[in-house]
Amino acid sequence: MAQRHRTVENSLNQENMHAKVATKAVIPPRGTVPKRTALGDVNLSEANKLSNVNSNNNGMAKKDGVMGPPQVLPKKTVTGVSTKNSSESYSSKQISIIDPDENTKNDPQMVTEYIADIFNYLLELECKFPIRKHYLQGHQSSPKMRAILVNWLIEVHMDFKLFVETLFLCIAIVDRYLQENIYISCASLQLVGITAMIIARKYEQTYYPDLDDYVYICDDTFSKTQIVQMERDILEKLNFNLGRPISLHFLRRYNKIAQVRMDHHTLGKYLLELALLEYDMSHIRPSIQAAAACCLSIGILNEIMDLPKIWTPTLVHYTTYKYSDIKITIVDLAHLIAKAETSKHQMSRYKYSTPVFAKISLSSKLHGPLIRKLTSTPLTKK
Missing domain, CATH: 1.10.472.10 (Cyclin-like)
Structure with missing residues (x-):
């Protein structure tokens, strides 16, 4: 079967390029990997590594791991009428929904006919296996x-x-x-x-x-x-139930719907990894965390101050979340970005400062006006 063209899918499949595929366990030679005593503080001189990287890089790499402009998918309204007609009413334009799977409907590997059922099932699983607040x-x-x-x-x-x-x-x-x-x-x-x-x-x-x-x-x-x-x-x-979905599953889907670039997706992953460290966010449903990361990453890199404009009717339709549902989580993620540089726990920031991840954690946009605006909002009482 001839290989079909892909946009976001090809790039998202490259996220694990840094993971060496082998037939047996992979570990560097003994003596090169630092040993760790039980719950000892990590001591890899992360601060020195980050300062060295910061001194040589003023922002995010422009080429490493970054896609070109995304392919624009054809627009369809709910009734199948194109939105390009300038004679359409304002209200009809507001309910226009873009089909993110239009270009992959004939690809059996993308199973587009089952995607809605798959993600509905994942939404059920995250409610079936919740993490309690203040557990x-x-x-x-x-x-x-x-x-x-x-x-x-x-x-x-x-x-x-x-x-x-x-x-x-x-x-x-x-x-x-x-x-x-x-x-x-x-x-x-x-x-x-x-x-x-x-x-x-x-x-x-x-x-x-x-x-x-x-x-x-x-x-x-x-x-x-x-x-x-x-x-x-x-x-x-856990009663052998390991199928609780992770936020990364939802992020990939939401980013495809939003037709983002690879740097948006990388920033979204970085936000979700920062959330892993935060106990006060562990109870938030993975799908909500992913939706907030998707919206915030677009706002940061595209320098859009009005975030509700990013959360289009298409995203509302496919994610089932309104902007009001993810607003508080977006503010929480913004606070994580603001304190990441001074946090005692630097491994995630160091990881995303490498060229493999486009040095996204060093981007000057992470200290831009949007983050300052969001962090001026007090954190919600956890």
């Missing part, structure tokens, strides 16, 4: 301990060159398990995190992880037996 209340672990753990897991994810889906699923497993087990203390929290990474890797990757590598990267704090026992306990607590 660490009365817990032996704390939000600060969770943030340190997530920052370390991002580093482990980078060291092992894993798929980005593996990281998001790993953090979701950690949150869902912690809300079911209040007796996890600082001593065993790292064991939960590394075991969740192993489970996520089995779920998302194409090769089986080597437990010896995980024991090594934890500085032999835990044995293989302890990891296997924790894996069994996590799966039992």
Whole structure:
């Protein structure tokens, strides 16, 4: 079958280019990957690395990982009438809906006839397997301990060159398990995190992880037996339900609907990774986080101050969210951007300062008037 032309899909499939595909576990030679004691603060001199990158780059790279202008899809109204007719009434133009799958309807690999059902099902799953608000209340672990753990897991994810889906699923497993087990203390929290990474890797990757590598990267704090026992306990607590969707699934779909460039998508991923670190955002539904990241990334890079204009009738139709539904989450994400540079947890910012991710975390637009406007709004009471 002849290869068909793609716009956003080809670029989104390149997000995991940094993850080395192999038939067995991949880990750098021992001695080159820093060991980490249980829940110890990450110490890779991130600040020095970022300052060096900042001194050589004043903004986002113009070419690395950035797509050209997106292909404009044909517009259709709800009744199938083109919106190009200048004689149409104002109200009819306001309900015009662009079909984002128009160019892929004949491609069996894109399964366009099932997309609506698939995402409706994902919306059901995120409600079926929620993360409770303030789930660490009365817990032996704390939000600060969770943030340190997530920052370390991002580093482990980078060291092992894993798929980005593996990281998001790993953090979701950690949150869902912690809300079911209040007796996890600082001593065993790292064991939960590394075991969740192993489970996520089995779920998302194409090769089986080597437990010896995980024991090594934890500085032999835990044995293989302890990891296997924790894996069994996590799966039992979650009743083997690992299908809760991640925000990245929704971001890809929403960005296709919005017909964004690759740098928009990269910034959206960066926003969602910053949200992984934030305990106060862990309970927000992945689809809402993705919708907010999609809207905010377009506003930042296109320097659009009036964000409701970005959230078109097409996006409302396909995401099922009005702008008012995502407004608070957009403000929360803006505050995360504003404090990212001074945060103690720098792994995600360092990761997105590399050319693989178009150095998006170093973009001067992240300190632009839109972020200043949004951060002037006080955070909602969590």
